Amino acid sequence: MLTLVALLSLIGSVAQTSAACTGTISSLADVTAAVACTTVNINSFTVPAGQALTLNLLTGTTVNMKGDIFFGNLSWAGPLFTVSGTSITFNGGGHKFDGGGPFYWDGLGGNGGVVKPAPMMKQISGTYSNVKVVNSPARTYSVSNPGPLLMTDLTIDNSFGDLPNAHSNGLAAGHNTDGFDASTTDLTIQNSVIKNQDDCLAINRGSNIVFKGNTCSGGHGISVGSIDSSVTVNGIVISGNTIINNDQALRIKTKAAATGSTVTNITYSGNTATGIRQFGVIIDQSYPDTLGTPGTGVKLSGVNFVAPVSTISVNSGADRVAVNCGVGSCSGTWNWSNLKVTGGVAGPINNFNGISGFSQ
Ligand SMILES: *[C@@H]1O[C@H](CO)[C@@H](O)[C@H](O)[C@H]1NC(C)=O
Ligand SMILES: *[C@@H]1O[C@H](CO)[C@@H](O)[C@H](O)[C@H]1NC(C)=O
Numbered sequence: 001m002l003t004l005v006a007l008l009s010l011i012g013s014v015a016q017t018s019a020a021c022t023g024t025i026s027s028l029a030d031v032t033a034a035v036a037c038t039t040v041n042i043n044s045f046t047v048p049a050g051q052a053l054t055l056n057l058l059t060g061t062t063v064n065m066k067g068d069i070f071f072g073n074l075s076w077a078g079p080l081f082t083v084s085g086t087s088i089t090f091n092g093g094g095h096k097f098d099g100g101g102p103f104y105w106d107g108l109g110g111n112g113g114v115v116k117p118a119p120m121m122k123q124i125s126g127t128y129s130n131v132k133v134v135n136s137p138a139r140t141y142s143v144s145n146p147g148p149l150l151m152t153d154l155t156i157d158n159s160f161g162d163l164p165n166a167h168s169n170g171l172a173a174g175h176n177t178d179g180f181d182a183s184t185t186d187l188t189i190q191n192s193v194i195k196n197q198d199d200c201l202a203i204n205r206g207s208n209i210v211f212k213g214n215t216c217s218g219g220h221g222i223s224v225g226s227i228d229s230s231v232t233v234n235g236i237v238i239s240g241n242t243i244i245n246n247d248q249a250l251r252i253k254t255k256a257a258a259t260g261s262t263v264t265n266i267t268y269s270g271n272t273a274t275g276i277r278q279f280g281v282i283i284d285q286s287y288p289d290t291l292g293t294p295g296t297g298v299k300l301s302g303v304n305f306v307a308p309v310s311t312i313s314v315n316s317g318a319d320r321v322a323v324n325c326g327v328g329s330c331s332g333t334w335n336w337s338n339l340k341v342t343g344g345v346a347g348p349i350n351n352f353n354g355i356s357g358f359s360q
C-alpha cells in the first residue's frame with residue numbers, strides 16, 4: 001500500500017516536473033520536445049520553405065521570443081505560424097516574424113497570381129504582446145481565439161508593399177494584406193501599429209470585440225465585415241484609434257447576397273482620421289459593389305458614435321459619410337452626435353432616416 005502511494009506520488013511529481021521545464025526552439029526539430037514544457041523560448045531561426053511553425057501549447061504556457069523568425073520562400077497556402085492553446089502568455093520581446101512578402105507580392109493578393117501563404121499568423125487565447133510582423137505575403141493575423149485574448153503592443157509593417165515591383169504592373173505590390181481578420185468573441189486588440197494595403201481590422205462575426213488605441217496607416221480602414229450569411233455581430237467597440245491615409249476610416253460592409261445575419265451594437269468613440277481618400281464613414285450593404293444595389297438580408301442596428309468625438313478629415317473629392325442600406329434592413333435610432341467629418345463632399349444616405357445628431 002505504502003509502495004503504491006509512493007509510486008503514484010513519484011509519477012505525479014515526474015509529470016509535474018516535466019511540464020514545468022523550459023523548452024527551447026532553435027529549429028523545427030526542437031518543437032515537439034519544447035511544447036511539452038510550460039515555458040518555451042524561441043531563438044532566431046529560418047523555417048524551411050513550404051513548412052510552418054506550429055505550436056500546440058499546454059494550458060498556461062509562457063512563450064518568450066528571443067530572436068527573429070524568418071520563413072523560407074515558396075508558393076503554398078500556409079499558414080506560416082500557428083499557435084494554439086488556452087491561457088497562453090506570449091511575449092514577443094519586440095522580435096519579428098518576417099514573411100518574405102516581396103517574394104510573393106504581385107499586386108494581386110488573394111485574387112490571383114502566385115499562391116500566397118495566408119493567413120500568415122493564427123492565434124491562441126491569453127495574452128499576445130510585443131510581436132512584430134513584417135512583409136506578410138497576404139492576410140496577416142487570423143484570430144479565432146477559443147477564450148479571451150488580449151493582443152497588445154504589436155506591429156504589422158507591410159509598408160514596403162506600398163511600392164510597385166517587377167511583377168505588379170505598376171500597382172502597389174502588397175495587396176489583401178489585412179492586419180487582423182477576426183471571427184471570434186472576447187478579443188481586445190490595442191496599442192498596435194498596422195501599416196498595410198487592406199483592412200486594418202476586419203470583423204467577420206462575433207461579439208465583445210474591442211479595438212482601441214491602434215494606428216492604422218495606408219490601408220482600407222477599420223471594418224466590420226464583409227458580413228456573409230447566417231452570422232451575428234454584437235458588441236463591437238472601436239475607440240481611440242488613429243487612421244492615417246486610408247481609403248476609408250470606418251466601414252461596415254455587408255454582402256448584397258447575404259441572408260439571415262444580424263449586426264448590432266457597434267460603438268465608435270474618440271477615433272481620429274486624416275488623409276482619407278474615398279469615404280470618411282461608409283456603411284454599405286451592397287458588397288462587393290461599392291454603393292451598388294444593396295441587399296436586405298443583414299439586419300443592421302445600433303451603430304453609435306459616443307463621446308469623446310471621433311474626428312475625420314477626408315481628402316477633396318472624397319465622401320464624408322455614405323450610408324447605403326437595403327430597404328428596411330437598417331433600423332432604430334443611431335446617435336451620431338459625436339462624429340465630426342470635414343473636407344470632401346456629402347455622400348448619399350440611402351433607405352434610412354434613423355441617424356440623429358449628425359448632418360453633412
Ligand atoms: C524571401 O524573399 C524575399 C524577397 O526576395 C527576401 O527579402 C527574403 O530574405 C527571402 N527570405 C528568405 C528566408 O530567404
Ligand atoms: C453591447 O455590447 C457591449 C460590449 O461591447 C455589451 O456589454 C452589451 O451588453 C451589448 N448590448 C446589448 C444590448 O447586447
Ligand SMILES: *[C@@H]1O[C@H](CO)[C@@H](O)[C@H](O)[C@H]1NC(C)=O
Nearest residue numbers: 306307333335336337356357
Ligand atoms: C445622443 O447623444 C448625445 C450625447 O451623449 C445626447 O446629448 C443626445 O441626447 C443623444 N440623442 C439621442 C436622440 O438619443
